[in-house]
Amino acid sequence: xxxxxxxxxxxxxxxxxxxxxxxxxxxxxxxxxxxxxxxxxxxxxxxxxxxxxxxxxxxxxxxxxxxxxxxxxxxxxxxxxxxxxxxxxxxxxxxxxxxxxxxxxxxxxxxxxxxxxxxxxxxxxxxxxxxxxxxxxxxxxxxxxxxxxxxxxxxxxxxxxxxxxxxxxxxxxxxxxxxxxxxxxxxxxxxxxxxxxxxxxxxxxxxxxxxxxxxxxxxxxxxxxxxxxxxxxxxxxxxxxxxxxxxxxxxxxxxxxxxxxxxxxxxxxxxxxxxxxxxxxxxxxxxxxxxxxxxxxxxxxxxxxxxxxxxxxxxxxxxxxxxxxxxxxxxxxxxxxxxxxxxxxxxxxxxxxxxxxxxxxxxxxxxxxxxxxxxxxxxxxxxxxxxxxxxxxxxxxxxxxxxxx
Numbered sequence: 532x533x534x535x536x537x538x539x540x541x542x543x544x545x546x547x548x549x550x551x552x553x554x555x556x557x558x559x560x561x562x563x564x565x566x567x568x569x570x571x572x573x574x575x576x577x578x579x580x581x582x583x584x585x586x587x588x589x590x591x592x593x594x595x596x597x598x599x600x601x602x603x604x605x606x607x608x609x610x611x612x613x614x615x616x617x618x619x620x621x622x623x624x625x626x627x628x629x630x631x632x633x634x635x636x637x638x639x640x641x642x643x644x645x646x647x648x649x650x651x652x653x654x655x656x657x658x659x660x661x662x663x664x665x666x667x668x669x670x671x672x673x674x675x676x677x678x679x680x681x682x683x684x685x686x687x688x689x690x691x692x693x694x695x696x697x698x699x700x701x702x703x704x705x706x707x708x709x710x711x712x713x714x715x716x717x718x719x720x721x722x723x724x725x726x727x728x729x730x731x732x733x734x735x736x737x738x739x740x741x742x743x744x745x746x747x748x749x750x751x752x753x754x755x756x757x758x759x760x761x762x763x764x765x766x767x768x769x770x771x772x773x774x775x776x777x778x779x780x781x782x783x784x785x786x787x788x789x790x791x792x793x794x795x796x797x798x799x800x801x802x803x804x805x806x807x808x809x810x811x812x813x814x815x816x817x818x819x820x821x822x823x824x825x826x827x828x829x830x831x832x833x834x835x836x837x838x839x840x841x842x843x844x845x846x847x848x849x850x851x852x853x854x855x856x857x858x859x860x861x862x863x864x865x866x867x868x869x870x871x872x873x874x875x876x877x878x879x880x881x882x883x884x885x886x887x888x889x890x891x892x893x894x895x896x897x898x899x900x901x902x903x904x905x906x907x908x909x910x911x912x913x914x915x916x917x918x919x920x921x922x923x924x925x926x927x928x929x930x931x932x933x934x935x936x
Contacts, residue, residue, distance in 0.1 A: 543866050546884050548687075562789075584798065588723045596782075606634060619641065619642045638763060655688065657680075672704065674706050687842075689841070692728065695708065729754040735790065737886060739794065813889075823902075831847070845882050855878050
């Protein structure tokens with residue numbers, strides 16, 4: 532076994548915006564003995580998770596489950612719907628939108644990056660009016676798909692997907708709508724069918740509270756039709772054979788059996804709490820976290836309060852400080868991991884994750900670690916973010932404690 536020199540007491544605080552901490556219930560489920568993926572017990576498990584995951588995406592259409600990371604599901608969304616040389620309109624909201632564009636280029640597509648200039652584009656959500664205007668210019672309908680990120684993990688911005696669909700429809704354009712909600716699913720409200728999304732991409736390691744290794748494509752009827760004429764090479768990623776075999780709970784290859792046990796447990800946990808309750812919990816924790824950042828006198832990465840993410844909060848540090856050095860200080864002193872700034876935001880901000888199984892005390896401990904670490908790093912703070920967050924979380928109505936007799 533690999534031996535590490537670093538053995539602090541207690542559990543490590545994993546407060547990055549994914550992978551999120553895996554609850555003990557899910558870890559226990561994943562420890563079940565591996566079963567025959569062609570036997571009857573597995574078929575029942577397959578049908579259970581395939582039907583349950585539809586409720587999380589809010590869809591009646593197929594959801595394809597891959598033994599892969601979210602990056603694999605990005606590729607699956609593109610290769611199943613598009614052909615070499617196709618024009619694709621992709622909106623720049625941050626690092627992960629940028630990576631999806633790079634993948635499109637590598638696959639032989641012709642992506643056009645749309646967005647606000649410079650850092651401003653990484654501090655705001657998708658601007659549907661820009662998409663509508665660009666599609667109106669495309670009278671020949673050369674653009675075959677519009678790709679946007681729902682919850683941009685690198686910035687803490689959650690875009691309005693329903694408004695994007697309205698923009699496409701207002702332009703009278705037939706382009707498919709492909710959406711990445713890898714970090715949004717099961718943490719932020721998402722409605723695949725109601726919002727008219729054609730392919731939704733997601734992964735297991737965020738709001739679903741699983742380790743990395745499962746990814747998803749929720750697929751509309753329009754996307755399935757497009758897949759019949761799409762010419763990009765695909766074999767492992769192809770929807771047709773997978774969906775056919777999924778009808779009886781099986782896959783055309785060896786699936787990740789024990790992660791599917793974990794997925795079944797995660798679905799029980801989320802649906803048991805209730806999706807609306809899950810979303811409300813995330814919003815409440817996010818609000819408390821943002822109040823803490825304001826009390827510190829620091830700036831929130833997302834510049835538009837209308838699209839604040841319930842999944843994470845990006846914290847800008849003063850210009851004469853290195854955010855990664857602050858993260859290092861916090862890690863070394865308090866055994867807590869925070870998300871780094873990515874791409875254009877490298878060294879300028881850090882990210883606090885408050886997703887998955889997070890609760891009030893999880894957030895309070897996280898903010899205490901951040902506040903102590905910021906002070907140790909010499910960052911001047913206007914006030915206590917811990918106290919500000921306590922005011923938010925302590926404001927809920929609770930029954931008064933009974934007095935002792």
